[in-house]
Amino acid sequence: MADAVKFTIDGQEIEAQPGQTVIQAAMDSGLYIPYLCYMPKMDPYGACRMCVVETESNGRTMTQASCTTPVAQDMIVRTKTDDIQELRRGIIELLMTEHPHGCLTCHRIELCGPQDICLRHVRVTDRCTICPKNERCELKDTVRSMELDLTNPMEYHFRDLPRHVDDPFYDRDYNLCIVCVRCVRVCEEVRFDTALTLTSRSGTALVGTSHGTSLLESGCEFCGACVDVCPTGALVEREYKWDKAEKTVTSICSNCPVGCQVITEVNKRNKVIRFRGDLAGEANNGQLCFKGKFASDYPNKKGRFRYPLIKIEDEMQRTTWELALESAAANLKKFNPDQVAVIASPRGTNEDNYVAGKLARVALGTNNVDSALNLNPEVTESLLASIGYAAATNPIWDLENSKCVMIIGGNPTEEQNVLAVPVKKAARAGADIVVIDPRETELTRYCRDGLWLRSKPGTEVTLVGGILRAVMDEALEDKKFVNERADGLQEIKQELWNFDLVRVSQITGISEEQIRLAARAYGSAESAAILYGADTVPAEEKGDLALAAANLALVTGNIGRSGGGVFPLFGGANTQGSNDVGANPRFLPGYAAVTDASARDRFSREWGVQISATAGLSIREIIDAMADGKIKAVVFMADGISPEQPGLEGLLEGLANLDYLVVSEDFPGEVSHFADVILPAATFTEVDGTYTNLERRVQRVRQSMTLNYEERPGWSALARLGSALGASGFEYDSAADIFAEIASVVPSYAGISYERLEKGGIQWPCVDPEAPGTAILHGVEDENFRPKLTPMSIREILNVHDAEYPLTLAHGRVLHEPDHPVDVENRNGMNYITRDNYVQIHPDDASDASIIDGDMVELRARADRGGNAVTFIGYAKLNSPHAGLVSITTLFGEIAIAMQDSDDPDPAPRVRGLPLMAVTLSKVNVPAGVA
Amino acid sequence: MANEASKAADDVRTQIQTVLNGQNQPTVTVLSSLLEIQDVLHYLPNEAIEETAAFSKTTINEVWSVASFYTNFRFTPPGDHTYEICWGPSCHVMGAQQILKRVQDELGIDREGETEDGKVTLKYGTCLGACAQAPVIAIDHHHKGKITTEFAAKMARELMA
Structure with a gap:
């Protein structure tokens, strides 16, 4: 690190890093310089001039904006001279002429409420007390910090600009806007969406959208970053708009495995009213997404389970915890261990999941325990064989250092939103983005020509093999790394001979040239990362895809390198953690295989019972076994489970077939409908615990709302059930107790404690209390595990042919499609997207169905249980790349609308992903005279 | 009716695309594209913003921010x-x-x-x-x-x- 620069601010000696600006250095030292347009973690903009300071350097005295002035050795900075104060006063007074400020000059401001009669005759449009951001207004704080005497300010000029209150989730009132441009900059610089822009110029410059259009067509991803940075009431969340926070608590979001650190605001009525991205959050750097920002207030919703319920004569009746658990224990004891299963919640903390695994093994004697959204365990577990760890190798924000990012069958913008932010940042910095996916997703627009490999569905593994072959052909491998640090190069070289590019090209439908292009982009990049999901990959290929990705990364030396790595994509806030701590049918805590006798012995000693040697059933197998009647009783932590989730097909039929079901849930839903005993669950805002995110970071979930009824955290319910079943070792007083036990049995968690987590998350493996955690796996040679390349075989396309539904629909979703017209219709004061779909069809399929370009066609998928079939109608375009593949692309705004209009108290888990669907294609005959 | 309107819009789009692709100066920018379109259509309809965004691989808002900055651009058709x-x-x-x-x-x-x-x-x-x-x-x-x-x-x- 370069030498620190020493200088003084108002006489105080400051040390700063070279390249820092004066305001950053001041902030780091706890000194305050008033500012408005500056925002930490964003580029300096220098527009508002509030942060002017007097600098004296090399004998020259100047007045400069401290947000754009770099620090210099021996510089003298004065922030409070009369001249400077005078300048700032002038700026603020000009700003105030266009921002309501009547209350700012009043001594009663702290006492006045919105409904009070004003004795000073301040007009309603000029009052601070009616502003939704009153009491949390950054502008007000800035004005007051300068102790300006605004007794005789300039007249307020009300601009009477239109308010935009018809888009999802947040309101825009530009009458309150001071044009600091933070929202436009965060949207452009950090999120790369440009859903908001600066319109017009000089005196009429304002924030807005093209032609003042709705956010639904302007490319907004509804992440709320603009709302979080707005220093005034111009951008405000609509829900709980005027509510004031009584306390704020830092916690972790419960919607996806990114593990964003959020600042939770709770009001005096014990409602959680707002979520703000925490700038200190290591996994999210202050960012959130549409789910985390706008759909995390479900703990407040009406209709929650407040008391334990028990089924008596087909009616659920209120009971006590003791009776509910007694009855549950008595009933569960009637079944053999292999007839019982425990399903853990994707929102469960590590503590909940650990107790769930222990309950299954110790109290119920079975290994049938899995997390409900652990639907593609192969994507992580397969890595154990090649990398040695069942997790992503690199940190999320390390992706911004990548020179190439390959995304295979995943849609992070929707499923792991904030993970896409550093990927886009890398793209903006010039990294190549390679997308292997038949669907058009948000990230495909970052692909250079030819780098969106739209292969035939189901051929991803062969394609990755082809890319690997091309890498070897062109000698792009990292010979030193792969020879010195990994095993198995010779073996896979043999296999790769089969990956003849002509053949790969025939199988995948991707030209040789494109395969080579992708191989060069990935192989020749200084550092390249792979994100792979399993959305579009057939079930039996998922593990192989993980291994193929790992092979590619190892051969090119992208393991253990900053900007490189492999990132498995999966769902569920704590799926990583649940696998780590053993809520997994194949592994005891710490990935100790159930089939390994020494591991079983260790846990037998630890827990005082014999551990069953047969691997348990995975969540998919449990669902099938329920339908077959092999599993008869289930303990189900159903918080945040949508049975419509792709992969959970058959869940409800299975539950209906059970003899006995214990459910711990927050809201009545499809799962609790079948329950014999319902235990009221506390939500993530009501519990203490830890989540482990997809980059292996263990982070603290903190309780912000008090529990006023009889809901209990998952671990407590499960532990008491364990005791009721007569098992010992379930006497826990707090989540911290359980975490201490986890740390004692999971080696990679050994150095982590609640005390250490107070200072921020820690990435496992962290083996002792002094170790800082491990950001990049295999960053240094790992004495415990030597990476291995795994042989892979070429395979012909897996024919998932369905005689009745012969075509595969790849439904894509993007933020913004300027060349595909959108109509926005306003109904009941809210905006809705109406537009015609374009259905991409291959000419062969079209001619089979006598369809010509421009015909109106219908796609219909198989009907679900309720007889509802997903259908799409649109105009045919005969430009699908492969016969058998049809595709449509819709807009992201549709998710926002669906969530906003949802009657479900907890809509985020119900956002439908984009699985491939088998469909039929038919022509719609438009009656004459109707357009 | 709707069909006629959408056909007219399609025609405008085709016309705009021809203009955009016909630019042969060394530096093609959002601004040059907008100027060329206005030369032909005498104003910038909504489609001009959208097509320029698609052509320049940017968003409608970026294009709007340029177009709305200059008072010379007009967004409604001029009189005859x-x-x-x-x-x-x-x-x-x-x-x-x-x-x-x-x-x-x-x-x-x-x-x-x-x-x-x-x-x-x-x-x-x-x-x-x-x-x-x-x-x-x-x-x-x-x-x-x-x-x-x-x-x-x-x-x-x-x-x-």
Whole structure:
């Protein structure tokens, strides 16, 4: 690190890093310089001039904006001279002429409420007390910090600009806007969406959208970053708009495995009213997404389970915890261990999941325990064989250092939103983005020509093999790394001979040239990362895809390198953690295989019972076994489970077939409908615990709302059930107790404690209390595990042919499609997207169905249980790349609308992903005279 | 009906795409694209913003931010004819105010801009550079000097007919 620069601010000696600006250095030292347009973690903009300071350097005295002035050795900075104060006063007074400020000059401001009669005759449009951001207004704080005497300010000029209150989730009132441009900059610089822009110029410059259009067509991803940075009431969340926070608590979001650190605001009525991205959050750097920002207030919703319920004569009746658990224990004891299963919640903390695994093994004697959204365990577990760890190798924000990012069958913008932010940042910095996916997703627009490999569905593994072959052909491998640090190069070289590019090209439908292009982009990049999901990959290929990705990364030396790595994509806030701590049918805590006798012995000693040697059933197998009647009783932590989730097909039929079901849930839903005993669950805002995110970071979930009824955290319910079943070792007083036990049995968690987590998350493996955690796996040679390349075989396309539904629909979703017209219709004061779909069809399929370009066609998928079939109608375009593949692309705004209009108290888990669907294609005959 | 409207929109799109792809200057930018489109269509319809965004691989908002910055771009179709009235000092002294009032009455508007039927665009000119001929008007950029209020009204009536 370069030498620190020493200088003084108002006489105080400051040390700063070279390249820092004066305001950053001041902030780091706890000194305050008033500012408005500056925002930490964003580029300096220098527009508002509030942060002017007097600098004296090399004998020259100047007045400069401290947000754009770099620090210099021996510089003298004065922030409070009369001249400077005078300048700032002038700026603020000009700003105030266009921002309501009547209350700012009043001594009663702290006492006045919105409904009070004003004795000073301040007009309603000029009052601070009616502003939704009153009491949390950054502008007000800035004005007051300068102790300006605004007794005789300039007249307020009300601009009477239109308010935009018809888009999802947040309101825009530009009458309150001071044009600091933070929202436009965060949207452009950090999120790369440009859903908001600066319109017009000089005196009429304002924030807005093209032609003042709705956010639904302007490319907004509804992440709320603009709302979080707005220093005034111009951008405000609509829900709980005027509510004031009584306390704020830092916690972790419960919607996806990114593990964003959020600042939770709770009001005096014990409602959680707002979520703000925490700038200190290591996994999210202050960012959130549409789910985390706008759909995390479900703990407040009406209709929650407040008391334990028990089924008596087909009616659920209120009971006590003791009776509910007694009855549950008595009933569960009637079944053999292999007839019982425990399903853990994707929102469960590590503590909940650990107790769930222990309950299954110790109290119920079975290994049938899995997390409900652990639907593609192969994507992580397969890595154990090649990398040695069942997790992503690199940190999320390390992706911004990548020179190439390959995304295979995943849609992070929707499923792991904030993970896409550093990927886009890398793209903006010039990294190549390679997308292997038949669907058009948000990230495909970052692909250079030819780098969106739209292969035939189901051929991803062969394609990755082809890319690997091309890498070897062109000698792009990292010979030193792969020879010195990994095993198995010779073996896979043999296999790769089969990956003849002509053949790969025939199988995948991707030209040789494109395969080579992708191989060069990935192989020749200084550092390249792979994100792979399993959305579009057939079930039996998922593990192989993980291994193929790992092979590619190892051969090119992208393991253990900053900007490189492999990132498995999966769902569920704590799926990583649940696998780590053993809520997994194949592994005891710490990935100790159930089939390994020494591991079983260790846990037998630890827990005082014999551990069953047969691997348990995975969540998919449990669902099938329920339908077959092999599993008869289930303990189900159903918080945040949508049975419509792709992969959970058959869940409800299975539950209906059970003899006995214990459910711990927050809201009545499809799962609790079948329950014999319902235990009221506390939500993530009501519990203490830890989540482990997809980059292996263990982070603290903190309780912000008090529990006023009889809901209990998952671990407590499960532990008491364990005791009721007569098992010992379930006497826990707090989540911290359980975490201490986890740390004692999971080696990679050994150095982590609640005390250490107070200072921020820690990435496992962290083996002792002094170790800082491990950001990049295999960053240094790992004495415990030597990476291995795994042989892979070429395979012909897996024919998932369905005689009745012969075509595969790849439904894509993007933020913004300027060349595909959108109509926005306003109904009941809210905006809705109406537009015609374009259905991409291959000419062969079209001619089979006598369809010509421009015909109106219908796609219909198989009907679900309720007889509802997903259908799409649109105009045919005969430009699908492969016969058998049809595709449509819709807009992201549709998710926002669906969530906003949802009657479900907890809509985020119900956002439908984009699985491939088998469909039929038919022509719609438009009656004459109707357009 | 809807079909006709969407067909018309499609035609505009095709026209815009031709303009965008026909640019052969060394540096093609958002600004150059917008200028070319306005040269052909005389204004920037919504489709111009969208197509320029697609063409430049950017968003409609980025394009809008450029387009709305310059007052020379217009976003509604101009009238079939332009009617400029000079209200520079010389013309003002020679009675431009009364001419303006009469012409506006004839056109049925009380400001600059298009008449309701879209036939005429009225513009105020700060100085048309022919002070010796004051008062001056310009119809479709053809100057007419030393005019009377009656003559100005008659010209307006003829354009509106």
